[in-house]
Amino acid sequence: MYIAHFNFPGGFMKNKRNWRLLLASLLFSGLAFAFSDPFNPPPIFLAPQDGTIEVLTEQPFELDIEVEDIDNDILNIRAEHLPEWITFDPYLLQLYGQPTRLDRGTYYITIKADDGREVRSKRLELKVKYGHSAQQHLEETVRATCQERLANLKGVSAAVIGPDGQLSTVVHGHSDAARRYALEPNHRFRVASVTKLFTSTLIMRLVEFGYFELDDRLAEYLEVPGLPNGKSITIRQLLSHTGGVIDHLNHPSFYRGNWKYRTWDEGDIYRFAAVRSPRFSPGQGYDYSNTGFYLLGELAEAVLEKPLKDAFREYIFTPAGLNQTIYDDFSDRRHRIDSLADNGRAYEYHLSAVGAAGAIVATPADVARFGHALFKGKLVSAQSLELMQQDLGYEQGGDHYGLGMRMWDDHGIKHFGHTGALMGYRSILMYLPEYETTIALSTHHSHYRWYDLVNDVLLEMADYYR
Structure with missing residues (x-):
């Protein structure tokens, strides 16, 4: 008979305890193998x-x-x-x-x-x-708000540029006072004081090009005979409405005589400001001044030695790709602006009285393009933009206002831009930094619920791009 011999190291066979452990281990492994059912593939x-x-x-x-x-x-x-x-x-x-x-x-x-x-x-x-595009959301919001709360609005045009750079536009209503013709995206509007943001951008570009510094005095470059505190007012103070300059466009004495049928030159505006007391000493308060921005336009002309319309075109319109934007220094009842949405008051007086404070005419699409170019750093440096966003107005007890720029925090949405109101036109430009989105709206109807529409569009587009 053949007997097999197994040699276990360390005298394993002599250790009964280890032998029992081996048998228990083999038994447990067999049971585990049986219960795992290797022939049952899982789902x-x-x-x-x-x-x-x-x-x-x-x-x-x-x-x-x-x-x-x-x-x-x-x-x-x-x-x-x-x-x-x-x-x-x-x-x-x-x-x-x-x-x-x-x-x-x-x-x-x-x-x-x-x-x-x-x-x-x-x-x-x-x-x-979202199942709908930004275009669809903009259309639905404008249409619903106009139907529900601004049913008699003559017309409105809106444009939005999202973080992807995509432009969406929508129009609602009519382009003329008689409501005979439909409003179209290429219709232009008087953007009024939204012009101030264009002007401040121009001034900041001239600062960057070395023509002057923000804290230089206006009198170093432009003589305004008799202007109260004219020797001490700085460019920064004019940009932030903290220079104490009178506001001729909101002064009742300005609208006397034949104001509807005349034109103005810089001397007329200078004299109006010179014979009236300042609002306060420069840098000691805040008071919105169209006259101050008119003077900034004169400053640009003085240092560049060219008309303001040429300066805007060279430094703002062309770099930002604005093909439907003009500086209006010419229009009247006989010389009308092509594609201007008309409300019956479009040529109420000559905008030579307004100048750099509010004479730009544009489509909302172009206004949005300008805003997007500005806030995305294509027109001024990041440092200049930061200076424009300093809340100098509020520091002096006034509005939240920087250098030609309003700032808001409505509905928890921080945004920058400007508003405008002139001759029955209303405009607004808003940039929402959190969403990298620019919104522009214009109407030729001073409807009392205009800001219902503005806020609805603001909230809708912020929610869309959130």
């Missing part, structure tokens, strides 16, 4: 594939779940962490629903497949985006 997910699944608001959503079990076990499929807008059909193995605009966001859903012996899970990432 396998075939669809959807890994990756983010995009879902659009206001549109039906369906997603099929495909699970395979090789040995045809009966599977129990369930879905966990479902948002309210999604339903899971365990028979069709389908997720379905229709998210609303309020459901925008990212969701994580877990699908579990149980064959009675093993459970496999798959995590799905669903990203819900």
Whole structure:
């Protein structure tokens, strides 16, 4: 007989305790192997594939779940962490629903497949985006607000440039006072004091080119005979309405005599300001002054030795790609502006009285292009833009106002820009830094609920790009 001999190291056979441990270990391993059932393949997910699944608001959503079990076990499929807008059909193995605009966001859903012996899970990432474009949201907002709260508005034109640089425009209403012709995107408007942001940008560019410094005195470059405190007012103070200069356009004495039928030269404006007391000493208060910005336009002409319209075109309009923007120093009842939306007051008086304070005419699309170019650093340096955004007006007890720039924090949305009102026209330019979005609106109707529309567009576009 053959007897097998096993040699265990360390005298293993002589150690009964180790022998018992070996037998127990072999027995446990066998049981574990038996219970794991190596012949039971677990469920396998075939669809959807890994990756983010995009879902659009206001549109039906369906997603099929495909699970395979090789040995045809009966599977129990369930879905966990479902948002309210999604339903899971365990028979069709389908997720379905229709998210609303309020459901925008990212969701994580877990699908579990149980064959009675093993459970496999798959995590799905669903990203819900707006189903409509920025253009559609802008159109819907303008239309709904006008119909509900500004039903008799003559017309409005709006433009939005998003963080991707995409321009959206919408018009509503008519282009003429008689309401005979539809308003179109190429119709232009008097943007009034939105011009001040153009002017301050021009001045900042001239600072960067070395023509003068912000804290230089106006009198060093431009003589304004008899101007109160004229020897001490600085360029920065004119830009921030802290120079104490009178405001001729908001002074009742300015609108006397034949003001509707005449033109003005700089001497007329100088004399009007010279014979009236200053509002306060320079740098000691805040008071909005169109006269101050008129003088800034004269300053630009003086140092550049060219007309202001040429300066705007060279330093602002052309670099920003504005093809539907003009500086109006010519129009009257006989010399009209092409494609100007008319409200019956469009040529009420000659804008030689207004100058750099508010004489620009443009489409909202061009105003938005200008704003986007300014705030994205294409017209002035980051340092200059930061200076423009310093709240000098508020520091002096006045409005939140920088250098030719208003600043707001309405509805928790910080934005910069300017407003304008002239001859029944209303305009606004807003840049939302958090969303890198520019909004421009203009109307030729001084409707008392104008800011309802402005705020609705502001909120809608901020929500869209949030």
